[in-house]
Amino acid sequence: MKPNVAAAMAELSHLEIDENPATIRNKSRDFFWYSPVLKAEMDHLEADFVVNPKTEEEVIEVLKTCYKHDVPVTCRGGGTGNYGQAMPLAGGCVMHLTGMNKIKEIGAGYVVAEPGIIIKELDEELKKASGQEMRMIPSTASQASLGGFIAGGSGGVGSANWGALRDLGNIDRLRVITMEAEPRALEFTGEELHRVSHAYGTNGIITEIEMPLAPAYEWVDMFVRFDSFRTATEFAGQLAAEPGILIKLASVYAAPIAHKYFQRVKAHVTENDHLCGVMVAPQSMAGFQTLLSRYEGGEVIYRSDDVKWDRHPGPVFEYGWNHTTLRALKFEKDLTYLQVRYGDDIEKIMKAYETFKDDLYMHLEVMREGAGLSFAGLPIVFPKDKAQLDDLIAKHEAMGCMIFNPHRYTLEEGGRQSTDQRQLDFKREADPKGLLNPGKMIAWDEPDFDYADMYSYAKITPKPEAAE
Amino acid sequence: MKPNVAAAMAELSHLEIDENPATIRNKSRDFFWYSPVLKAEMDHLEADFVVNPKTEEEVIEVLKTCYKHDVPVTCRGGGTGNYGQAMPLAGGCVMHLTGMNKIKEIGAGYVVAEPGIIIKELDEELKKASGQEMRMIPSTASQASLGGFIAGGSGGVGSANWGALRDLGNIDRLRVITMEAEPRALEFTGEELHRVSHAYGTNGIITEIEMPLAPAYEWVDMFVRFDSFRTATEFAGQLAAEPGILIKLASVYAAPIAHKYFQRVKAHVTENDHLCGVMVAPQSMAGFQTLLSRYEGGEVIYRSDDVKWDRHPGPVFEYGWNHTTLRALKFEKDLTYLQVRYGDDIEKIMKAYETFKDDLYMHLEVMREGAGLSFAGLPIVFPKDKAQLDDLIAKHEAMGCMIFNPHRYTLEEGGRQSTDQRQLDFKREADPKGLLNPGKMIAWDEPDFDYADMYSYAKITPKPEAAE
Ligand SMILES: Cc1cc2nc3c(=O)[nH]c(=O)nc-3n(C[C@H](O)[C@H](O)[C@H](O)COP(=O)(O)OP(=O)(O)OC[C@H]3O[C@@H](n4cnc5c(N)ncnc54)[C@H](O)[C@@H]3O)c2cc1C
Ligand SMILES: Cc1cc2nc3c(=O)[nH]c(=O)nc-3n(C[C@H](O)[C@H](O)[C@H](O)COP(=O)(O)OP(=O)(O)OC[C@H]3O[C@@H](n4cnc5c(N)ncnc54)[C@H](O)[C@@H]3O)c2cc1C
Numbered sequence: 001m002k003p004n005v006a007a008a009m010a011e012l013s014h015l016e017i018d019e020n021p022a023t024i025r026n027k028s029r030d031f032f033w034y035s036p037v038l039k040a041e042m043d044h045l046e047a048d049f050v051v052n053p054k055t056e057e058e059v060i061e062v063l064k065t066c067y068k069h070d071v072p073v074t075c076r077g078g079g080t081g082n083y084g085q086a087m088p089l090a091g092g093c094v095m096h097l098t099g100m101n102k103i104k105e106i107g108a109g110y111v112v113a114e115p116g117i118i119i120k121e122l123d124e125e126l127k128k129a130s131g132q133e134m135r136m137i138p139s140t141a142s143q144a145s146l147g148g149f150i151a152g153g154s155g156g157v158g159s160a161n162w163g164a165l166r167d168l169g170n171i172d173r174l175r176v177i178t179m180e181a182e183p184r185a186l187e188f189t190g191e192e193l194h195r196v197s198h199a200y201g202t203n204g205i206i207t208e209i210e211m212p213l214a215p216a217y218e219w220v221d222m223f224v225r226f227d228s229f230r231t232a233t234e235f236a237g238q239l240a241a242e243p244g245i246l247i248k249l250a251s252v253y254a255a256p257i258a259h260k261y262f263q264r265v266k267a268h269v270t271e272n273d274h275l276c277g278v279m280v281a282p283q284s285m286a287g288f289q290t291l292l293s294r295y296e297g298g299e300v301i302y303r304s305d306d307v308k309w310d311r312h313p314g315p316v317f318e319y320g321w322n323h324t325t326l327r328a329l330k331f332e333k334d335l336t337y338l339q340v341r342y343g344d345d346i347e348k349i350m351k352a353y354e355t356f357k358d359d360l361y362m363h364l365e366v367m368r369e370g371a372g373l374s375f376a377g378l379p380i381v382f383p384k385d386k387a388q389l390d391d392l393i394a395k396h397e398a399m400g401c402m403i404f405n406p407h408r409y410t411l412e413e414g415g416r417q418s419t420d421q422r423q424l425d426f427k428r429e430a431d432p433k434g435l436l437n438p439g440k441m442i443a444w445d446e447p448d449f450d451y452a453d454m455y456s457y458a459k460i461t462p463k464p465e466a467a468e
Numbered sequence: 469m470k471p472n473v474a475a476a477m478a479e480l481s482h483l484e485i486d487e488n489p490a491t492i493r494n495k496s497r498d499f500f501w502y503s504p505v506l507k508a509e510m511d512h513l514e515a516d517f518v519v520n521p522k523t524e525e526e527v528i529e530v531l532k533t534c535y536k537h538d539v540p541v542t543c544r545g546g547g548t549g550n551y552g553q554a555m556p557l558a559g560g561c562v563m564h565l566t567g568m569n570k571i572k573e574i575g576a577g578y579v580v581a582e583p584g585i586i587i588k589e590l591d592e593e594l595k596k597a598s599g600q601e602m603r604m605i606p607s608t609a610s611q612a613s614l615g616g617f618i619a620g621g622s623g624g625v626g627s628a629n630w631g632a633l634r635d636l637g638n639i640d641r642l643r644v645i646t647m648e649a650e651p652r653a654l655e656f657t658g659e660e661l662h663r664v665s666h667a668y669g670t671n672g673i674i675t676e677i678e679m680p681l682a683p684a685y686e687w688v689d690m691f692v693r694f695d696s697f698r699t700a701t702e703f704a705g706q707l708a709a710e711p712g713i714l715i716k717l718a719s720v721y722a723a724p725i726a727h728k729y730f731q732r733v734k735a736h737v738t739e740n741d742h743l744c745g746v747m748v749a750p751q752s753m754a755g756f757q758t759l760l761s762r763y764e765g766g767e768v769i770y771r772s773d774d775v776k777w778d779r780h781p782g783p784v785f786e787y788g789w790n791h792t793t794l795r796a797l798k799f800e801k802d803l804t805y806l807q808v809r810y811g812d813d814i815e816k817i818m819k820a821y822e823t824f825k826d827d828l829y830m831h832l833e834v835m836r837e838g839a840g841l842s843f844a845g846l847p848i849v850f851p852k853d854k855a856q857l858d859d860l861i862a863k864h865e866a867m868g869c870m871i872f873n874p875h876r877y878t879l880e881e882g883g884r885q886s887t888d889q890r891q892l893d894f895k896r897e898a899d900p901k902g903l904l905n906p907g908k909m910i911a912w913d914e915p916d917f918d919y920a921d922m923y924s925y926a927k928i929t930p931k932p933e934a935a936e
Contacts, residue, residue: 242637243631
């Protein structure tokens with residue numbers, strides 16, 4: 001351990017610190033292994049020590065002390081991010097926040113909470129206390145933290161109705177601690193929210209969050225079978241489009257995903273069945289049934305309010321979003337995936353479906369976007385190395401599909417490959433030494449980077465082979 | 469009174485019957501006078517008697533008795549319809565339903581109620597009992613009945629989020645009594661709802677209604693001032709488009725409507741100010757403010773959660789939908805209006821705004837429609853006779869604007885000028901003698917009608933002059 005790191009750790013020794021190597025390794029890793037590319041780059045990364053603050057005062061103390069000693073701080077919630085967001089590229093301190101998990105206030109339509117609370121627990125408490133729930137949750141809700149969702153996520157279950165996290169009104173207020181000689185606590189609302197939301201903790205640590213809520217309903221989880229992928233897709237789109245039908249999820253899994261990878265669904269489908277996974281409010285079931293009857297061959301094979309299967313499949317949302325790939329990975333560990341945006345263009349989706357038959361299985365999620373809809377694709381991609389993946393991405397882009405590359409660990413490469421000026425400006429203010437989650441914001445490290453190939457952080461901890 | 473009518477009335481004498489001529493006249497009229505065209509055609513119309521059933525059994529008795537004696541039955545709720553929907557073209561019995569006003573069940577996300585309940589009272593009860601409210605209400609909610617809304621209305625306050633009443637999932641179930649020798653009670657859901665919803669009571673009487681609900685919030689009513697009509701329109705559209713901002717109303721009133729006709733607003737605007745009337749959920753106020761700050765010159769001049777005006781303007785929704793025209797009519801009784809659909813095409817709106825500067829003041833309501841939005845226009849039209857109005861309508865249609873003509877009393881002319889086969893088929897089943905609200909469904913009376921000019925029911929009670 002470098003002397004500056006040791007000094008910081010010593011100064012923080014009255015806090016809850018993990019020194020056990022297994023714990024450190026564990027808390028230094030997230031779901032980066034989802035990507036074969038990131039797995040190759042990041043598998044060796046580890047923090048020097050892990051600290052577990054329980055209050056904002058302790059967070060401030062960690063940031064102040066690490067600032068003094070020039071120690072990098074990478075923040076971590078549930079560690080479910082799948083781009084290595086929470087992994088310390090240059091070692092140093094991992095600050096684990098799940099101990100900071102209090103709910104501070106529940107009001108009509110909103111909640112104020114600490115960042116470390118696990119989203120599922122928050123949702124259960126909200127429902128019990130007020131009949132409300134989060135507008136949207138990641139499919140990892142049972143492990144993910146609220147702060148990690150805001151700093152590292154983008155939307156998910158609920159986006160079929162409420163759009164993405166970044167849409168106006170989906171985050172109300174964030175309280176943020178800067179990493180300076182004297183850390184400041186700042187409160188952000190409105191346009192300022194985007195300084196730190198989805199910034200991977202590179203420019204401040206979120207210590208309090210105010211989120212808008214939705215009414216909690218006894219959502220009816222369903223699987224709906226179709227003979228044709230096009231029909232399944234059209235149905236999912238129209239379901240989300242109907243303003244009078246309240247839904248929380250509309251996923252489409254092209255054949256043979258359900259038969260091949262959904263263990264508890266397998267017995268109820270053939271390898272030619274295309275499936276929709278949906279969550280519908282009970283009072284919208286009549287409208288749902290009416291709509292479904294307009295689509296040829298659509299058949300509800302499972303509904304959570306009337307379970308006829310021997311083995312309960314669990315929540316349907318845990319088949320959607322990134323969980324589709326997760327389920328496939330359990331069967332074939334070399335599979336991977338992409339993140340595609342098709343807009344609301346079903347013909348483009350059908351073209352991709354035909355064109356990439358030998359490369360991937362289609363998986364779609366419907367989201368509200370602007371005044372309309374957008375289909376987000378999270379296709380299951382057959383085993384590919386980095387060059388093949390890059391080629392597949394290029395082919396998608398040539399077809400007019402936008403790609404958010406999940407095989408990169410920087411903010412820019414996972415996004416629109418351009419500098420987010422607000423995030424960069426705020427990093428200049430809030431993290432003058434560049435110690436917060438270093439290496440994740442290209443604009444900070446290398447403003448002239450040309451995106452010709454994958455970015456590689458210059459100061460990343462070298463791989464053991466290379467270090468030997 | 470004709471002998472058959474007298475016989476029916478005598479047989480129903482144990483029910484609550486109105487015979488006082490002033491009461492009969494009163495309960496035979498609705499807001500038909502809104503249209504100068506309808507006023508000229510319908511002002512003389514009156515029922516022979518009015519019956520006020522309190523239960524479904526009594527409704528059945530009225531229908532059975534009137535069937536036996538061939539007496540027309542025109543049903544009436546609050547009598548706020550503005551196309552003369554509830555007016556008895558051929559006299560006979562007016563069946564007044566506001567005595568049938570019980571709430572039968574309130575559940576999570578739905579309510580079951582009788583048709584005669586006044587919507588505002590229903591909403592207050594829902595809020596008190598369960599923190600819920602109707603998804604959408606007409607701006608006449610304080611006088612209109614639930615049954616009249618379903619049989620005669622189309623949407624309103626809430627449609628900015630939930631779309632129109634006819635959209636799938638916005639009505640759950642209707643119980644309907646037929647007019648036959650032995651009236652039957654039928655239950656409709658799904659596709660069958662459209663047989664009787666928005667059918668003006670021409671093919672059955674609705675006696676029980678199940679509606680989906682939304683959470684009730686302390687909506688923040690606001691007036692927002694703009695310098696330019698385009699900016700006000702763009703803002704209202706974007707406000708409704710943002711998936712993360714929860715709203716209930718987005719109206720646009722072009723200058724000088726607010727200054728000229730909104731008495732309690734007048735002191736706070738100039739005749740050049742364009743106004744938006746909006747209702748925003750409290751937890752969406754932050755998102756609302758952020759959005760507003762992106763629109764040049766947008767300024768909140770009134771908000772209900774922080775009233776600074778000496779005289780309270782009342783609910784902002786009572787400035788929107790058809791209430792805009794109502795307020796104008798209080799100042800200039802010869803004004804009239806149109807119902808226009810511009811889709812989501814703001815350029816088309818701007819073109820109409822320029823083209824019809826000398827004919828009307830623009831007033832828009834934003835609604836969700838399908839996956840997107842639609843602007844509904846309810847412009848205040850300067851005094852015009854029937855020929856001039858027809859000309860103005862033709863000019864709109866030539867510009868690609870769809871018109872729902874509010875100067876007609878038939879279902880077809882107020883709609884898409886085509887037969888609704890489901891409504892017609894069901895009328896054949898449910899009202900074989902054609903006694904329910906006669907003269908309102910052209911397809912029943914005159915299948916070959918060509919829509920070249922206004923339809924005139926052959927058996928309408930002649931005007932006094934003509935009868936003299
Ligand atoms: C199977 C699977 C399914 C997924 N489904 C979804 C989905 O549906 N939608 C979605 O958006 N994502 C999804 N993800 C990604 C991820 O699970 C979520 O974004 C999750 O909300 C991250 O929360 P976490 O607590 O695990 O964050 P972590 O992984 O711990 O952290 C994520 C990022 O946020 C930063 N961070 C954490 N807490 C703070 C804080 N308090 N202040 C500042 N920065 C902080 C970290 O430094 C890191 O950069 C999925 C991932 C997997 C593996
Ligand atoms: C100022 C103003 C503003 C308005 N704003 C709106 C608006 O925002 N949205 C909107 O949709 N409408 C609006 N309207 C029209 C009207 O007020 C509403 O549609 C209202 O809901 C009608 O309800 P009511 O009880 O007054 O119906 P009534 O006028 O009594 O009846 C309407 C029609 O329904 C039939 N009917 C009534 N009850 C039954 C029943 N139980 N079974 C079968 N048929 C029945 C009647 O025969 C009649 O044809 C407005 C009208 C005015 C004058």
